[in-house]
Amino acid sequence: MLYAIISRDHPDSLTKRRAARPAHLERLHRLQDEGRLVLAGPHPAIDAADPGDAGFTGSLVVAEFADLETARSWAEADPYAHAGVYAEVVVKPFLKALPA
DSSP states (O other): OEEEEEEEEOTTOHHHHHHHHHHHHHHHHHHHHTTOEEEEEEEESSSSSSOGGGOEEEEEEEEEOSSHHHHHHHHHTOHHHHHTOEEEEEEEEEOOOSOO
């Protein structure tokens, strides 16, 4: 089943985010290589593709996991979570309606 992992960043966590980014992306690439990643990306703090020093307010990952508990465990092990980037992480089942 698909799960949406919706994360909200702590204010002023851009430095931590930048430091943990390579490890964070490595995990996402593994999901992609396994054919389980639907989409992933950050939420810019401003309306720009490159928010610069404004940074980000959080992230969204939609991926396939065996069950909700496995998705939660994967999210808890994220390098951004360990680095103190995320203030909150919500994991919920997700049903993809479109595109088909």
